[in-house]
Amino acid sequence: MTDSYTAVGKSFQRIDGIDKVTGAAKYATDLRFENMLYAGLLRSPHAHAKVTCINTSAAEKLPGVKAVATIFDVPKVVQYWFFLRTEKKKEQMFLHDNIVRFIGDPVLAIAATSKEMLKKALSLVTVEYELLKSIQDPHTALTETKVNIHKKGNIAFKVNKEFGNVHEGFKAADIIVENTYHTSKQKHASLEPIGTCVASFQSNGKLTVYSSTQLPHWSQHYLAMALGLSLNKVRVIKPFTGGAFGGRCGVIHGLEVMCSYLSRQTLQPVKMSFTREEDFSATESRHPMTIRMKTGATKEGMITANKVEILSDTGGYGTHYIGVIADCMSTGIGLYNIPNYSFSGTVVYTNKSPCGALRGYGNPQMNFAQESQIDIIARKIGMDPMALKLKNYRREGEMDPVLNELILSNGLKECLEKGARSCGWEEKRLRQAGNDLIKKGIGLSIMLHGTGAARALPDPGSATIMINSDGTANLHTAAADEGQGNRTVLAQIASEILGIEFDNISVSETDTDITPLDCGTHGSRQAYCGGLSVRNAAMDARQKMLNHAQKYLKVEANQLIIKNGHIIEKSNPDNNISIKDLMQKIQIQDMGVCEQVIGSASGIAPAMPGYYGAVFAEVEVNTQTGRVKVIKLTSAYDVGKAINPDMVRGQIVGGGVMGIGFALTEGLQLKDGHILNPNFTDYRILRSCDIPEIEPIIVESNEPTGPFGAKGIGEGSMVNVASAISNAICHATGVRLTELSITPEQILQSIKNSR
Amino acid sequence: MSLQYNLENYYKPETMKQAVDLLLKFGKTAKVIAGGTDILPKRQCGAQFDTITHLIDISNLGLNYIKESKGNLCIGASTNINSLVTASAFHSNPYIGLIEAAEAHSTNTIRNQATVGGNLCNASPCADLALPLLALSACVVVAGPKGNHTIQLDTFFKGPNCTALLPGEILLEIIIPNHQETTGASFIKLRHHQTEVDMAVVNVATQLLLDGNNCLRAMIALGSVGPTSFLAKKAAGILSRQTLNKKLIEQAAMLAADESAPIDDNRATAGYRKEMAAVLVKNSLEKSWERSRK
Known part of the structure; x- marks a missing residue:
């Protein structure tokens, strides 16, 4: 079967590639409209304060100033789409008050006729603040009772779960390892800054918003609620987007809603674009976590218990904090079959820039702690870490206790074996570091990440396919492509099922007025969830084509197949009709029919299958300076089935780059709530010359619920990179680092302490 | 909120006197620009350069050269950093440090634009080229309202982003004295x-x-x-x-x-x-x- 695929498993060029490299592709920042106004935000210089008075009269007197919206007028969106489920929860999605909770929290927005006028107007606004005590440290937030960042206090969320009995588990252990890990406030650093939007309110009451969002339909819902509009009056269009990584996973603080308010006041298009500094300092980031972990194992290498306590810092506001801490739990427990597991998570507010979704969604933090623990245990009992992992990982056919689902595909063993062979794991692992100044090491880490969110969130997916009278097809999907190539992959799936050439399938723009409801792009879901919707819509269209063909080929539909653009009688291939001829007949020539074949599908995916991966990191550590250089990553991932292998490799390499950043170079630095590195000079994402060799290995375990066996890859490829690097540093130097990002100074200090 | 410079206030003088006069005229609101690799990103970042409203481009003043004069090696202030790497004059023992610093400075693209004079006048405490030039006992020639004079590089840097240049003064040239081959x-x-x-x-x-x-x-x-x-x-x-x-x-x-x-x-x-x-x-x-x- 595999060999007969015509579109699936082929590395087609991305359908928007030419437009992007020639500059024809329009991003949100490229958009200009007649009479368009420029909007910008005045942001709080204080980490925690009450806004007592806003004086805009001087600004409003300027000739080019058209509208002002303040936090007294406009609500903040502070929850994610999980809260769309009930009326009571919906109310909690919006916050309307006069408190600013981090430096950079929007206080008001102005729309003016030019950027120069806007700048002048913003400088003329005076705001009076009543300063409140700010809380920067998450541990202080836990204990502080006099200062409440939100009405309900400083604790945003708590979760406690126990599987088995950890007390008994530790009793059965021969060794117990206990450590506290800290992780950094990583930023998405997408090449297009997060936050550009043009809102255009027409006099007929319809709002059109162009926004570089990951979730066009949920943005439509948020905006409708915030502005009191019905959904048919809100149209969200997502132009080309320069990367997202979770940063566009919801309404962006102060952006779309403010813009829409200003446009409603003026009935002119209003554009707001955050600068890189605003992106870094006032949009969401990864939740920094303190993770205390106690792990027990027998000397034979059976892990008997794990006890996890997490303190997660969501900053001044939180949208995804529940999902993120829940993912720490599900990925941590799901990966290994540890019979006794206790998980407790607490999320607190602090007066720092807010946190949200970022590639991996809690998993990279959890994985760093848990994979460090496993590595320590392997060292202590003198076992190869790979053998220890193979002994304890949760296999195909076992139950996932958090999701309460059977694992139907798990290619982790193959990932480990192929990766180990390719990088020379055994030989390099045995190599002694020696007395050289520069020490070499190799480390390993594995991961599990869920595909989509079928068990966790409202997670609809839909698609429609229209077959044209010349046998080509138009696919309509709101599976927002942020640059990873979803639209290309979905066209391949449609092509495979319809028997229509890939080049003859067009994929729609992402526009809520023309594409059916889709949850958007998050949770590594589009090849799987989007793929299932497109597969089902294509199968619907295919069946309709076959039904129509019965009349002309004089055989039952179940005797027909589609091959190379033709509908063919299975047992008599000479009896056939091309799709083009059939569509001509039924749509135009046969005036008694005149029907277009339209396939559609909508619904939730049947599962959220885990995808797996193993990263082998090779490093050199300079013991004089503490400087680390990653020499090579060998990254093997089980993606079920690679619909487009080059794009899967692209995701693996991209995840590797982001993972190295998480381990070694990235992270926002704060002092008293001020972000010290809000630019690419001081916030170091890897430049192309910094990137080591990354060897992507694709493993295909064939997920039975997936389209052609596919599942996810997007997030997982970064999840276990930092832990692999930290384990490699330990292999090289013998020192264990427990804080991300790892600084040269920490390494040097740890080496000194170990002597 | 950051803005680009307004092009109305961009000047490209043809003579040194014009350049000095413009600098004197606009005082603290003016800044000399050569490659622009420090000034333009800083402007993007906002506040720090908000008071600068006039740019005086010195790239038409003939300051792009590397030459020998009276046994010294002279580098024109607007010579780009990659020119150091390719110049045969520096391919001998005492100047290896200068080549190493030039190559370490940044990416090829930036080094084709960034200038030697700019690296010194920006006076960043981490300027790469400043160090081999200090070690080579270089001095700098400065043009100004009162004519030209020479400053030892050792006394040129006064603080972060602060040099000994007075109002109206422009860096012309860096002079490296002769060094023995065995250095x-x-x-x-x-x-x-x-x-x-x-x-x-x-x-x-x-x-x-x-x-x-x-x-x-x-x-x-x-x-x-x-x-x-x-x-x-x-x-x-x-x-x-x-x-x-x-x-x-x-x-x-x-x-x-x-x-x-x-x-x-x-x-x-x-x-x-x-x-x-x-x-x-x-x-x-x-x-x-x-x-x-x-």
């Missing part, structure tokens, strides 16, 4: 993990001129460990006229670290920088020593 030189830049292109955490240039193992001249320049790039004179002093050995080099390295006054910032802590200053000075001196014997 050993090196430049070392410590960057954060993994990065090939980044600002220095600590950077160091050294020079050694030896007669046998007897040190005739030692120069140690440090960057990123004080408000300006500077010569560690005490450290260099204990090497001069001494018989060089590993222990003495280590002592000099410790002394150089003592002369540094780093601060904590988002790149590293002061403590780490001080420690690394000693490591880098030691490594650089050893390299210069080895090179001097060739």
